[in-house]
Amino acid sequence: MDIAQLIQRHYGATLACLVNKLGDISLAEDALQEASIAALNHWGNEIPKSPQAWLIRVASNKAIDLLRKEKPQLSVELECITVEIINFDNETSGDAVLRLIFICCHPAINMENQLLMTLKLVMGFNLRDISRVLLTSEKTLEQRLTRSKRKINANKICLDLPSRDKLKKRLSVVMHALYLIFNEGYHSSSGNKLLCKQICKQAIFMVKLLCHYYRDQSTCLALLSLMLFTHARSNARCVHSFIPLEDHDRSLYDQQAIQEADILLQKSLRMGEVSSYHIEAAISGLHSQAKSHNKTDWQQIYLLYKKLLTYQYSPIIQLNTAVVDMMLNQYDTAEATLKLIADTLASYPPFYLAQAKLYLHTNKTHLAIQAYETAITLSHNTVEKTYIKIKLKYLKKRTF
Amino acid sequence: MKYLCLIFEAETLAEKRDEKANQALFAEYDEFTKEIEASGNHIGGEALLPTDTATTIRVRNGETLLTDGPFAETKEQLGGYYLIEAASLDEAIEIASRIPSAKDGCVEVRPVMLIE
Incomplete structure (x- = not known):
């Protein structure tokens, strides 16, 4: 691991400790930025025993320098801050990270910015990488970040963890943000495999942290199970380029992760409550545990999708049921469903992939070609685009 | 008056x-x-901080819904105000959500500028 990676690994926890003590995100960020530069210059000779303690110590000194310049009258108070900061251990560091996630995912911050803040502040990704994943320019991200931090500072958004009676609602906002971040990483179009994997791993790490603190919340366990089941397939999903589920080499699945996910799902189901995360985890689990694409329990997946629709209506879930219908040879039902959602999903590339599949079944090859071509035009995802182009090329070769 | x-x-x-x-x-x-x-x-x-620090609150079916930003629709008109003291935005939101008109209208919560 090089020094930059080492810094990134400790970034979130270190920043969280600094925010906790300094009460000001921007100041904490500036100070940590300077400490990171110092680390890059000094760690070449010898990496400190506790990189995080080193970063916190240096950053808090930098923060004091920065504050002294701004408010010379505060210096005595500031000396006390330093002493407090360096007395930390892993548990307080975990507390601090948890607090920072709750700040970044405050319900008064819009969802897009919750994701941005969590990626940047808690997970320590730089804006260039985030812009590659979120497909938004660095400049726009910078503005949105500044605005969100200003909102947090101006409103004294609570540094405390939410009280027990408000926990459930606040936790669901945090979980939803982490769920979306994981999906961004998993389905990312950046084509940067390493970056996407890091994003997924960070999201899993954060949900593990939530599970550690809120053992009694079955939705947390279910979300972790969902992420682990899905992530277990990532080595088979992307070898040199994108590989669709049906073509996965299942020996590449991470069996240990699948086992862990299964235990978590069983445990979370025994707790009584069922959420959409439970159902999605069960679906992902059936895919990851199936011996092959054909041997997948499509009937069960179909029922789970139907159940999921009662929790949240979404045309994308409808689309998934249509695809499963085709796996079960229910082409008429699939066709009816596709008709139903055609307008809503008119600009959603996977819709046309499902349509192409239906056309191919009924030997309407020219319509299938058209559907693929529409999907290519609509897709912004280079990985997806390449994959469809290959399919199209193969189909054309076979036809003409 | x-x-x-x-x-x-x-x-x-x-x-x-x-x-x-x-x-x-x-x-x-x-x-x-x-x-x-x-x-x-x-x-x-009081002077208020800019609108990008605002949160708009609606209560519908007993659930508090938050929008990140100022009140922006033109259907409703300003009908009154409360100046409150709260330890954090969370407390301010909790209080604002109990304002009766939050149920069919909305309440914009904006921090007051501290003038040193």
Whole structure:
């Protein structure tokens, strides 16, 4: 691991400790930025025993320098801050990270910015990488970040963890943000495999942290199970380029992760409550545990999708049921469903992939070609685009 | 009679003002406040932080819904105000969500500017 990676690994926890003590995100960020530069210059000779303690110590000194310049009258108070900061251990560091996630995912911050803040502040990704994943320019991200931090500072958004009676609602906002971040990483179009994997791993790490603190919340366990089941397939999903589920080499699945996910799902189901995360985890689990694409329990997946629709209506879930219908040879039902959602999903590339599949079944090859071509035009995802182009090329070769 | 004077200004104008122009404007406000204090017309007043620090609250079916940003629709009109003291935005939101009109209208919560 090089020094930059080492810094990134400790970034979130270190920043969280600094925010906790300094009460000001921007100041904490500036100070940590300077400490990171110092680390890059000094760690070449010898990496400190506790990189995080080193970063916190240096950053808090930098923060004091920065504050002294701004408010010379505060210096005595500031000396006390330093002493407090360096007395930390892993548990307080975990507390601090948890607090920072709750700040970044405050319900008064819009969802897009919750994701941005969590990626940047808690997970320590730089804006260039985030812009590659979120497909938004660095400049726009910078503005949105500044605005969100200003909102947090101006409103004294609570540094405390939410009280027990408000926990459930606040936790669901945090979980939803982490769920979306994981999906961004998993389905990312950046084509940067390493970056996407890091994003997924960070999201899993954060949900593990939530599970550690809120053992009694079955939705947390279910979300972790969902992420682990899905992530277990990532080595088979992307070898040199994108590989669709049906073509996965299942020996590449991470069996240990699948086992862990299964235990978590069983445990979370025994707790009584069922959420959409439970159902999605069960679906992902059936895919990851199936011996092959054909041997997948499509009937069960179909029922789970139907159940999921009662929790949240979404045309994308409808689309998934249509695809499963085709796996079960229910082409008429699939066709009816596709008709139903055609307008809503008119600009959603996977819709046309499902349509192409239906056309191919009924030997309407020219319509299938058209559907693929529409999907290519609509897709912004280079990985997806390449994959469809290959399919199209193969189909054309076979036809003409 | 009591009257509430609401002050509107394009925020882009405020952003463009430099330190010197800001100080001049504050001095002007200071002078005006002193005038109405002396004449006995002054009851209270505060400057607000820009709209990008605002949160808009609606309560529908017993659930508190938050929007990140100022009140932006034109269907509703300003009907009243409360000036409250709260330890954090969470507390402010909790209090604002109990304002009866949050159930069919909305309440914009905006921090008051601290003037040192």
